Amino acid sequence: MKKRKIKGLYLILDQQHTKTDIVSIAIEAVETGVDIIQYREKVLTKKDALVVAKRLREITEKAGVLFIVNDDPALALAVDADGVHLGQEDIPVDIARRILGKDKVIGLSTHCFEEATAANNLDVDYIGFGPIFHSSTKMVTSPYGVEGIRRVRAGASVPVMAIGGINHENVSDVIRAGADGVAVISAILSASDIKEAVREFKERIKAS
Numbered sequence: 001m002k003k004r005k006i007k008g009l010y011l012i013l014d015q016q017h018t019k020t021d022i023v024s025i026a027i028e029a030v031e032t033g034v035d036i037i038q039y040r041e042k043v044l045t046k047k048d049a050l051v052v053a054k055r056l057r058e059i060t061e062k063a064g065v066l067f068i069v070n071d072d073p074a075l076a077l078a079v080d081a082d083g084v085h086l087g088q089e090d091i092p093v094d095i096a097r098r099i100l101g102k103d104k105v106i107g108l109s110t111h112c113f114e115e116a117t118a119a120n121n122l123d124v125d126y127i128g129f130g131p132i133f134h135s136s137t138k139m140v141t142s143p144y145g146v147e148g149i150r151r152v153r154a155g156a157s158v159p160v161m162a163i164g165g166i167n168h169e170n171v172s173d174v175i176r177a178g179a180d181g182v183a184v185i186s187a188i189l190s191a192s193d194i195k196e197a198v199r200e201f202k203e204r205i206k207a208s
Contacts, residue, residue, distance in 0.1 A: 003105060004066060006126035006159045008035030009201050010183040012070075013056070016043060018189040023055050025194055030063035032198040035181065038085055040070035053079045068107065073099040083107065083125070088115060093122045107161070116152045116160075124158055128183055131164025132174060135186075146177035153178030168200050175208035 011034045013022040026037055039056050041049045053069060057079040060067035068083050069076035073096045076084040083105025084096055091099075096106055105125045110116040119127045129152045131143045143164060153160050159180035166174055167187040174182055184201065191197035 003103065003125060005180075006036065006066075006105065006107070006161065007180040009033075009198065009205060010036040010038065010161050010181050011188055011198075012038045012040050012183055012185045014040040014042070014185060014189070017185055020189070020194075022189075023052065023059070025189065026056055026059050028194040029188070029198050030059055030065045032195045033202050034065060034198050036066040036068060038068040038070055038183075039081075046075070049075060050078060053081070057081060066105065068105065076100060076104070085109070085128070093124055097123050109163075110152075113148075113151060117155055120155070120157045126159040126161055126180070127152075127156060128161045128163050130162055130183075132162050133165030133170060135165040146173050149174060149177040149179050168197075168204060171201060171204050172208040175205055181205070 011029050013026060015022050029037065037056065037060050039053055053075055057067055066082045068085050069081045070085050071087065071090050073084045073091060077100060084100060085107040086093060086096060087109045093106060093108060107126045107128060108119050108122065108124045109128045110119055116127055116129055132145060132148065133143050149162055161181045161183045162174045162179040163183040166182045166184055171182055188194060188197045
C-alpha cells in the first residue's frame with residue numbers, strides 16, 4: 001500500500017481549545033475538504049479517548065481523509081488510524097515504527113533547525129516545524145517566520161508541515177515559502193463557521 005503524501009490543510013482537534021464537540025467539528029471539516037485530521041488528547045482517560053478516536057476514525061475513513069493520532073502509537077493501532085504524530089519527548093520514532101509497521105504514517109514535531117535536520121536520519125513521513133508565528137495555543141517567544149520555513153524546506157527530505165499562529169491572513173505566505181501544508185488549531189476551532197473557515201484555508205492554499 002502506497003502512503004499518501006502529507007500536504008494541504010492539517011487540522012488538529014483538541015477538545016481543550018474549543019467548547020464545540022470536536023466530533024461535530026470533524027464532520028463539518030471533512031465535508032469541506034480538510035486533508036488531514038489529527039486527534040490530540042491530553043486530559044481524557046485512555047478508555048474515553050478510545051471512544052472519541054473510534055468515532056473520528058469512522059468519520060475520516062468514510063470521507064477518505066487521513067487520520068493521525070497524537071503521541072500514542074497504541075491508540076493509533078487500536079483504531080487503525082493512518083498514523084501517529086510524535087513530539088521530541090515521546091516514544092522514539094524507531095520504536096513507533098516497530099509498533100505500527102511500515103505502512104503507517106509517522107510525523108515528528110521539530111522546534112529548531114537542528115531537530116529538523118536530525119529528522120532526515122529518522123524513518124518519518126513528514127515533520128511539523130514551528131512555531132512560525134505567535135500562537136494562541138502555546139507560549140511562543142521567538143517564532144521563526146516564513147524565512148524559517150524556507151531554511152527547513154531546503155534541507156528536508158520529507159514534507160514539511162508548518163505550525164504556529166497560521167491563519168487566513170498569513171497562510172499564503174507560508175505555502176509560498178515552501179511549506180507542503182499547514183497545521184491549524186485555533187484558526188479553525190475558534191471559528192464561528194467551521195465550514196467557511198476550512199473553505200477559506202483551502203482556497204488560499206490552492207491559490208498560493
